[in-house]
Amino acid sequence: MNRGIILFIGLFITLSTMAGTEQFEFKTSEQEARFISLSTELRCLVCQNQSLADSNAGLAQDLRKEVYNLIQKGQTNQQIVDFLVSRYGDFILYDPPLKLATLMLWFGPLLILIFAGIIVFRMIKKQATETVTELSAPQRDKLKQILSLHSNSEKE
Numbered sequence: 001m002n003r004g005i006i007l008f009i010g011l012f013i014t015l016s017t018m019a020g021t022e023q024f025e026f027k028t029s030e031q032e033a034r035f036i037s038l039s040t041e042l043r044c045l046v047c048q049n050q051s052l053a054d055s056n057a058g059l060a061q062d063l064r065k066e067v068y069n070l071i072q073k074g075q076t077n078q079q080i081v082d083f084l085v086s087r088y089g090d091f092i093l094y095d096p097p098l099k100l101a102t103l104m105l106w107f108g109p110l111l112i113l114i115f116a117g118i119i120v121f122r123m124i125k126k127q128a129t130e131t132v133t134e135l136s137a138p139q140r141d142k143l144k145q146i147l148s149l150h151s152n153s154e155k156e
Contacts, residue, residue, distance in 0.1 A: 024068050031071050038067050038077060042084065043094050051094070 026032040036053065042063070044055035052060050052067070063084070070080045081093070090096040098106055135143065 024064075026071075034077060035068060035071055038071075038080060039064060041094060042067075042081075043092050045088055045092060 024032075024035065026035065039053035040051045042052045044050045044052055044057055044060040044063075046057040046059050047055045050060075052063050066084075067080060070083065075083075084092050090102065096102050096105065
């Protein structure tokens with residue numbers, strides 16, 4: 001009885017993992033290469049840090065099927081990317097274009113680095129240019145005494 005349950009569970013797990021794996025038939029190896037290239041260049045909208053090729057999300061599976069269908073219809077890579085961007089926005093691209101809406105994405109880290117550099121430079125400059133206060137007469141006398149003791153000990 002236990003063997004039957006274990007066998008059933010093993011079969012169920014095997015079938016469920018095979019159900020999530022998509023198999024696409026391509027007419028040419030060039031189409032397959034294009035599909036792989038597009039799937040790795042486009043971002044999964046659910047997972048965000050995974051490509052369509054890496055993601056197991058339902059939306060990623062749907063988008064892979066859409067890319068496959070568009071390739072089968074003879075569309076170019078640029079047409080496919082343009083179609084997906086028109087539907088989902090620039091977020092689907094790992095390498096978004098440079099435009100007004102993405103300026104902070106492209107130049108934000110550089111601006112933060114420059115701003116931090118200015119702050120550090122000013123702090124160092126302030127420490128270097130702090131004025132030294134004059135010693136009072138008793139302090140000068142004490143300093144001379146310490147220095148003379150030190151120089152006398154070196155001569156011996």
